[in-house]
Amino acid sequence: MATPLFEDLPPALQRVQARPLFVLRLDVKPIVTVGDTPGPFRRIGIVPSGTFAGERLAGAVLDGSSDWQTVRSDGSTMLDVRLVLRTGDGVAIPMSYRGIRHGPADVMQRLDKGEAVDPAHYYFRINPIFEAPKGRYEWLNRVLAVGIGHRFPDGPVYSVFEVL
Template structure:
């Protein structure tokens, strides 16, 4: 019965379609623990690679994390991407990461954990004045994350 509401919609509004944008791998320094609910992660670099754009993440990123009482980590990230041809793109994203306490403890220890054992999703957008990438200014991106000991890896998709 819950899907009945979707049946009345035009076909274009019944599903969400995406197109691969890029895979991004971030390096992170040890978290700065400001308190039980606030952690700050500094991102000194990384890479991104996709069909339409690729390059490096510049040493200027920061991730302000909040940890709720139910152990859901909220992400609020700002990065600067530099494409292979020198264009600068500001990227912001927010997200959520959570899972069973034992899995989160393994992640906190720096262990490699199968991404199917926890939830890690993001959404974000871009800003640039570089003409070849101006199309990004109108894009909403969604992604799935995977936390490795050296930093997160994201698969990002353009929402069509």
């Protein structure tokens, strides 16, 4: 059986469509390097604060969030992040995401040193999942989201999109 080419598929299956959900900025304390463990090389970023803003929701990131990073032997960094978003009207929404950041070794070394790097020179993507309570924001529980990231010295910024 032949695999259909994209142009042979219905238009709805030929491209991913998305709309902006919000921009997320995280403040991250200096990375805690655990180092080699029985499993991966581990780093942890403690997230004391941040903000998010979009057309349908905006607010702050609560203290106590964290970014558990696995640095792989190929130089890629895998992210495992847990955040609590607090909307402007006081609703707490847990958000978690997995992600990957990689690029040429010299670019990644510059990022690790806190130097400015053009986001076009490396790959940084996430896939957020939400656990909103019943009410105004429960629609988030049925959203598949993707984010494009950029790392600044004090933390990342993400453009987060709802996949339609």
